[in-house]
Amino acid sequence: MNYNILIVDDVPDNIRVAMNILKDDSYDFSFAKNGQIALELLDEQNCDLVLLDIMMPGMDGYEVCEKIKSNPRIADIPVIFLTARTDVDALSRGFSVGAIDFITKPFHSDELLARVKTHLELFRAKELLKNNNLSLQKEVKIEQERVLEEIFQSEINTVRILTELIETVSDETGKHIKRVAEYSKLLAHHHKNISQEDEDIIYYVSPLHDIGKMAVPEHILNKNGSLTEEEFEVMKEHTSKAHRYLKIANSEILKAADIVAYEHHEKWNGTGYPRGLKGEDIHIFGRIVALADVFDALTAKRVYKKSWTPAEAAEYIIEHGNIQFDPYLVEIFEENLDAFIEISKR
DSSP: OOOEEEEEOSOHHHHHHHHHHHGGGTOEEEEESSHHHHHHHHHHSOOSEEEEESOOSSSOHHHHHHHHHTOTTTTTSOEEEEESOOSHHHHHHHHHTTOOEEEESSOOHHHHHHHHHHHHHHHHHHHHHTSOOHHHHHHHHHHHHHHHHHHHHHHHHHHHHHHHHHHTSOTTHHHHHHHHHHHHHHHHHTOTTOOHHHHHHHHHHGGGTTGGGGGSOHHHHTOSSOOOHHHHHHHHTHHHHHHHHHTTOOSHHHHHHHHHHHHTTOOTTSOOSSSOOOGGGSOHHHHHHHHHHHHHHHHSOBTTBOOOOHHHHHHHHHHTBTTTBOHHHHHHHHHTHHHHHHHHTO
Protein backbone atom coordinates (compact mmCIF):
# COMPACT_ATOMS: atom_id res chain seq x y z
CA MET A 1 0.00 0.00 0.00
CA ASN A 2 1.41 3.37 -1.04
CA TYR A 3 1.53 6.35 1.28
CA ASN A 4 0.29 9.73 0.09
CA ILE A 5 2.41 12.71 1.09
CA LEU A 6 1.28 16.32 0.80
CA ILE A 7 4.14 18.78 0.27
CA VAL A 8 3.35 22.42 1.01
CA ASP A 9 5.84 25.13 -0.01
CA ASP A 10 5.53 28.44 -1.81
CA VAL A 11 8.81 27.77 -3.66
CA PRO A 12 8.26 25.22 -6.47
CA ASP A 13 11.94 24.23 -6.52
CA ASN A 14 11.68 23.07 -2.88
CA ILE A 15 8.70 20.88 -3.78
CA ARG A 16 10.58 19.37 -6.71
CA VAL A 17 13.67 18.65 -4.59
CA ALA A 18 11.62 16.91 -1.91
CA MET A 19 9.70 14.86 -4.49
CA ASN A 20 12.89 13.84 -6.29
CA ILE A 21 14.42 12.61 -3.04
CA LEU A 22 11.30 10.74 -1.91
CA LYS A 23 10.24 9.25 -5.26
CA ASP A 24 12.61 6.29 -4.85
CA ASP A 25 10.38 5.00 -2.04
CA SER A 26 7.36 4.95 -4.36
CA TYR A 27 5.22 7.43 -2.45
CA ASP A 28 2.23 9.16 -3.99
CA PHE A 29 2.41 12.94 -3.87
CA SER A 30 0.15 15.96 -3.73
CA PHE A 31 1.50 19.49 -3.50
CA ALA A 32 0.30 22.96 -2.65
CA LYS A 33 1.92 26.37 -3.03
CA ASN A 34 0.04 27.94 -0.13
CA GLY A 35 -1.77 27.04 3.04
CA GLN A 36 -5.32 27.50 1.74
CA ILE A 37 -4.79 25.08 -1.15
CA ALA A 38 -3.21 22.61 1.27
CA LEU A 39 -6.25 22.66 3.54
CA GLU A 40 -8.58 22.19 0.56
CA LEU A 41 -6.58 19.17 -0.62
CA LEU A 42 -6.67 17.65 2.86
CA ASP A 43 -10.44 18.07 2.87
CA GLU A 44 -10.81 16.38 -0.53
CA GLN A 45 -8.43 13.42 -0.33
CA ASN A 46 -6.76 11.00 2.05
CA CYS A 47 -3.27 11.94 3.19
CA ASP A 48 -0.78 10.08 5.39
CA LEU A 49 1.75 12.85 6.11
CA VAL A 50 2.24 16.58 5.50
CA LEU A 51 5.60 18.19 4.78
CA LEU A 52 4.90 21.83 5.60
CA ASP A 53 7.01 24.91 4.98
CA ILE A 54 6.90 27.46 7.81
CA MET A 55 7.68 30.75 6.09
CA MET A 56 4.95 31.23 3.49
CA PRO A 57 3.16 34.46 2.53
CA GLY A 58 -0.38 34.86 3.75
CA MET A 59 -1.12 31.83 5.91
CA ASP A 60 2.17 30.61 7.36
CA GLY A 61 2.97 27.02 8.32
CA TYR A 62 2.12 27.53 11.98
CA GLU A 63 -1.42 28.63 11.13
CA VAL A 64 -1.87 25.78 8.64
CA CYS A 65 -0.75 23.27 11.26
CA GLU A 66 -3.13 24.74 13.85
CA LYS A 67 -6.03 24.37 11.40
CA ILE A 68 -5.08 20.77 10.65
CA LYS A 69 -4.95 19.87 14.34
CA SER A 70 -8.27 21.58 15.06
CA ASN A 71 -10.08 19.45 12.48
CA PRO A 72 -10.95 16.05 14.06
CA ARG A 73 -11.03 14.29 10.68
CA ILE A 74 -7.41 15.10 9.84
CA ALA A 75 -5.93 15.97 13.25
CA ASP A 76 -3.98 12.71 13.53
CA ILE A 77 -2.08 13.22 10.27
CA PRO A 78 1.59 13.79 11.17
CA VAL A 79 2.99 17.19 10.21
CA ILE A 80 6.72 17.71 9.67
CA PHE A 81 7.90 21.28 9.28
CA LEU A 82 10.36 22.11 6.51
CA THR A 83 12.37 25.12 7.53
CA ALA A 84 15.60 27.04 7.18
CA ARG A 85 14.96 28.39 10.69
CA THR A 86 16.46 26.38 13.54
CA ASP A 87 16.24 28.94 16.34
CA VAL A 88 14.68 27.95 19.62
CA ASP A 89 11.55 30.08 19.21
CA ALA A 90 10.75 28.49 15.85
CA LEU A 91 11.15 24.97 17.22
CA SER A 92 9.17 25.75 20.37
CA ARG A 93 6.28 27.30 18.46
CA GLY A 94 6.27 24.43 15.99
CA PHE A 95 5.84 21.81 18.68
CA SER A 96 3.19 23.91 20.39
CA VAL A 97 0.94 23.92 17.30
CA GLY A 98 1.24 20.17 16.83
CA ALA A 99 4.22 19.41 14.58
CA ILE A 100 5.98 16.12 15.31
CA ASP A 101 9.35 16.91 13.73
CA PHE A 102 11.50 19.41 11.86
CA ILE A 103 13.63 18.89 8.75
CA THR A 104 15.99 21.69 7.89
CA LYS A 105 16.68 23.13 4.45
CA PRO A 106 18.66 22.41 2.37
CA PHE A 107 17.49 18.80 2.55
CA HIS A 108 19.88 15.94 3.21
CA SER A 109 18.56 12.97 1.25
CA ASP A 110 19.20 10.26 3.85
CA GLU A 111 17.72 12.34 6.66
CA LEU A 112 14.57 13.24 4.72
CA LEU A 113 13.99 9.65 3.59
CA ALA A 114 14.57 8.13 7.03
CA ARG A 115 12.43 10.53 9.02
CA VAL A 116 9.53 10.54 6.57
CA LYS A 117 9.53 6.72 6.58
CA THR A 118 9.62 6.61 10.38
CA HIS A 119 6.65 8.91 10.89
CA LEU A 120 4.60 7.28 8.14
CA GLU A 121 5.07 3.82 9.63
CA LEU A 122 4.17 5.01 13.11
CA PHE A 123 1.05 6.75 11.78
CA ARG A 124 -0.06 3.62 9.96
CA ALA A 125 0.62 1.45 13.02
CA LYS A 126 -1.53 3.75 15.17
CA GLU A 127 -4.33 3.61 12.61
CA LEU A 128 -4.27 -0.20 12.54
CA LEU A 129 -4.40 -0.40 16.33
CA LYS A 130 -7.65 1.55 16.31
CA ASN A 131 -9.52 -1.39 14.78
CA ASN A 132 -10.61 -4.49 16.67
CA ASN A 133 -8.82 -7.11 14.59
CA LEU A 134 -7.00 -8.98 17.37
CA SER A 135 -5.03 -11.10 14.92
CA LEU A 136 -3.39 -7.95 13.59
CA GLN A 137 -2.74 -6.18 16.87
CA LYS A 138 0.15 -8.31 18.14
CA GLU A 139 1.98 -7.93 14.84
CA VAL A 140 1.26 -4.22 14.75
CA LYS A 141 2.47 -3.68 18.32
CA ILE A 142 5.78 -5.33 17.48
CA GLU A 143 6.12 -3.06 14.48
CA GLN A 144 5.12 -0.06 16.58
CA GLU A 145 7.91 -0.77 19.07
CA ARG A 146 10.42 -0.73 16.24
CA VAL A 147 9.04 2.51 14.86
CA LEU A 148 8.99 4.12 18.31
CA GLU A 149 12.72 3.45 18.55
CA GLU A 150 13.14 5.29 15.24
CA ILE A 151 11.04 8.16 16.62
CA PHE A 152 13.35 8.28 19.64
CA GLN A 153 16.32 8.68 17.30
CA SER A 154 14.45 11.43 15.45
CA GLU A 155 13.93 13.27 18.75
CA ILE A 156 17.63 12.91 19.48
CA ASN A 157 18.27 14.67 16.19
CA THR A 158 16.09 17.57 17.37
CA VAL A 159 18.21 17.76 20.52
CA ARG A 160 21.31 17.79 18.32
CA ILE A 161 19.97 20.82 16.42
CA LEU A 162 19.26 22.64 19.69
CA THR A 163 22.71 21.72 21.02
CA GLU A 164 24.37 23.18 17.95
CA LEU A 165 22.46 26.42 18.58
CA ILE A 166 23.76 26.58 22.15
CA GLU A 167 27.32 26.04 20.96
CA THR A 168 27.09 29.29 19.01
CA VAL A 169 26.68 31.30 22.23
CA SER A 170 30.43 31.32 22.97
CA ASP A 171 33.64 29.47 22.22
CA GLU A 172 33.57 28.01 25.74
CA THR A 173 30.06 26.60 25.60
CA GLY A 174 30.64 23.66 23.28
CA LYS A 175 33.29 22.02 25.43
CA HIS A 176 31.35 22.78 28.61
CA ILE A 177 28.14 21.08 27.52
CA LYS A 178 29.99 18.02 26.25
CA ARG A 179 31.79 17.59 29.57
CA VAL A 180 28.57 18.11 31.52
CA ALA A 181 27.00 15.34 29.45
CA GLU A 182 29.88 13.00 30.33
CA TYR A 183 29.74 13.88 34.04
CA SER A 184 25.96 13.40 34.08
CA LYS A 185 26.16 10.02 32.40
CA LEU A 186 28.82 8.93 34.91
CA LEU A 187 26.66 9.90 37.88
CA ALA A 188 23.59 8.24 36.37
CA HIS A 189 25.51 5.07 35.56
CA HIS A 190 26.50 4.54 39.20
CA HIS A 191 23.12 5.54 40.66
CA LYS A 192 21.36 2.44 42.00
CA ASN A 193 17.88 3.64 41.01
CA ILE A 194 18.52 4.87 37.47
CA SER A 195 17.78 2.61 34.51
CA GLN A 196 19.95 2.27 31.41
CA GLU A 197 17.25 4.07 29.44
CA ASP A 198 17.31 7.07 31.79
CA GLU A 199 21.11 7.05 31.79
CA ASP A 200 21.00 7.43 28.01
CA ILE A 201 18.31 10.11 28.16
CA ILE A 202 20.20 12.29 30.62
CA TYR A 203 23.32 12.00 28.48
CA TYR A 204 21.39 13.24 25.46
CA VAL A 205 19.50 16.09 27.15
CA SER A 206 22.01 17.45 29.68
CA PRO A 207 23.68 19.62 26.99
CA LEU A 208 20.43 21.62 26.90
CA HIS A 209 20.68 22.67 30.56
CA ASP A 210 21.68 26.22 29.60
CA ILE A 211 19.47 26.63 26.54
CA GLY A 212 17.65 29.54 28.20
CA LYS A 213 20.87 31.56 28.20
CA MET A 214 20.33 32.16 24.51
CA ALA A 215 17.69 34.68 25.63
CA VAL A 216 20.08 36.46 28.03
CA PRO A 217 21.61 39.70 26.68
CA GLU A 218 25.15 39.15 25.44
CA HIS A 219 26.62 41.95 27.59
CA ILE A 220 25.41 40.08 30.68
CA LEU A 221 26.09 36.55 29.49
CA ASN A 222 29.72 37.23 28.57
CA LYS A 223 30.49 40.04 30.99
CA ASN A 224 34.18 40.30 31.88
CA GLY A 225 33.69 40.64 35.62
CA SER A 226 31.17 40.07 38.38
CA LEU A 227 27.50 40.63 37.67
CA THR A 228 25.62 43.34 39.50
CA GLU A 229 22.62 42.29 41.58
CA GLU A 230 20.31 43.44 38.80
CA GLU A 231 22.29 41.61 36.12
CA PHE A 232 22.28 38.43 38.18
CA GLU A 233 18.48 38.58 38.43
CA VAL A 234 18.34 38.79 34.63
CA MET A 235 20.75 35.86 34.33
CA LYS A 236 18.63 33.74 36.68
CA GLU A 237 15.68 34.08 34.33
CA HIS A 238 17.31 31.65 31.88
CA THR A 239 15.80 28.64 33.70
CA SER A 240 12.25 29.97 33.41
CA LYS A 241 12.81 31.06 29.81
CA ALA A 242 14.00 27.56 28.93
CA HIS A 243 10.88 26.14 30.58
CA ARG A 244 8.70 28.37 28.38
CA TYR A 245 10.49 27.02 25.31
CA LEU A 246 10.32 23.35 26.25
CA LYS A 247 7.23 22.80 28.40
CA ILE A 248 4.92 22.43 25.41
CA ALA A 249 6.99 19.62 23.87
CA ASN A 250 5.15 16.31 23.56
CA SER A 251 8.22 14.07 23.26
CA GLU A 252 9.87 12.15 26.08
CA ILE A 253 13.29 13.54 25.21
CA LEU A 254 12.30 17.21 25.20
CA LYS A 255 10.25 16.80 28.38
CA ALA A 256 13.42 15.49 30.03
CA ALA A 257 15.33 18.47 28.62
CA ASP A 258 12.71 20.77 30.16
CA ILE A 259 13.28 19.20 33.58
CA VAL A 260 17.04 19.61 33.34
CA ALA A 261 16.93 23.21 32.13
CA TYR A 262 14.28 24.23 34.67
CA GLU A 263 15.66 22.51 37.78
CA HIS A 264 19.45 22.34 37.57
CA HIS A 265 19.86 25.51 39.67
CA GLU A 266 17.67 24.22 42.49
CA LYS A 267 19.58 23.30 45.69
CA TRP A 268 19.15 20.36 48.02
CA ASN A 269 18.39 22.66 50.98
CA GLY A 270 15.77 24.65 49.09
CA THR A 271 17.75 27.87 48.54
CA GLY A 272 18.08 27.55 44.76
CA TYR A 273 16.02 28.99 41.92
CA PRO A 274 13.63 29.48 40.23
CA ARG A 275 11.13 27.70 42.54
CA GLY A 276 13.10 26.94 45.69
CA LEU A 277 12.53 23.19 45.40
CA LYS A 278 14.05 21.08 48.17
CA GLY A 279 15.55 17.59 48.45
CA GLU A 280 13.86 14.91 46.41
CA ASP A 281 11.24 17.37 45.19
CA ILE A 282 13.97 18.25 42.70
CA HIS A 283 13.85 15.73 39.87
CA ILE A 284 16.83 13.37 39.80
CA PHE A 285 17.79 14.68 36.35
CA GLY A 286 18.00 18.20 37.77
CA ARG A 287 20.04 17.03 40.77
CA ILE A 288 22.52 15.19 38.58
CA VAL A 289 23.09 18.06 36.17
CA ALA A 290 23.37 20.51 39.09
CA LEU A 291 26.44 18.70 40.39
CA ALA A 292 27.93 18.09 36.94
CA ASP A 293 27.43 21.71 35.89
CA VAL A 294 28.99 23.19 39.03
CA PHE A 295 32.05 20.92 38.90
CA ASP A 296 32.73 21.90 35.30
CA ALA A 297 32.05 25.58 35.90
CA LEU A 298 34.57 25.60 38.75
CA THR A 299 37.31 23.75 36.88
CA ALA A 300 36.96 25.72 33.62
CA LYS A 301 38.41 29.14 32.93
CA ARG A 302 35.88 31.84 32.12
CA VAL A 303 36.16 35.48 31.08
CA TYR A 304 35.07 36.45 34.58
CA LYS A 305 37.17 33.99 36.64
CA LYS A 306 40.20 31.75 36.79
CA SER A 307 39.84 27.99 36.79
CA TRP A 308 39.97 26.02 40.02
CA THR A 309 42.03 22.87 40.29
CA PRO A 310 40.01 19.62 40.24
CA ALA A 311 41.00 19.08 43.88
CA GLU A 312 39.65 22.51 44.87
CA ALA A 313 36.42 21.90 42.95
CA ALA A 314 36.04 18.44 44.47
CA GLU A 315 36.47 19.87 47.96
CA TYR A 316 33.71 22.39 47.27
CA ILE A 317 31.33 19.69 45.99
CA ILE A 318 31.98 17.43 48.98
CA GLU A 319 31.59 20.26 51.51
CA HIS A 320 28.25 21.22 49.96
CA GLY A 321 26.71 17.75 50.05
CA ASN A 322 23.34 17.94 51.84
CA ILE A 323 23.42 21.73 51.33
CA GLN A 324 23.62 22.41 47.60
CA PHE A 325 23.84 18.85 46.26
CA ASP A 326 22.09 15.52 46.75
CA PRO A 327 24.28 13.75 49.34
CA TYR A 328 23.95 10.36 47.59
CA LEU A 329 25.22 11.91 44.35
CA VAL A 330 28.13 13.44 46.26
CA GLU A 331 29.02 9.94 47.47
CA ILE A 332 29.04 8.72 43.87
CA PHE A 333 31.14 11.72 42.91
CA GLU A 334 33.74 10.96 45.60
CA GLU A 335 33.92 7.30 44.63
CA ASN A 336 34.51 8.20 40.98
CA LEU A 337 36.60 11.35 41.39
CA ASP A 338 39.42 10.04 39.20
CA ALA A 339 36.99 9.61 36.31
CA PHE A 340 35.67 13.14 36.84
CA ILE A 341 39.20 14.52 36.76
CA GLU A 342 39.95 12.66 33.54
CA ILE A 343 36.85 14.09 31.87
CA SER A 344 37.81 17.61 33.07
CA LYS A 345 40.96 17.46 30.91
CA ARG A 346 38.99 17.17 27.67
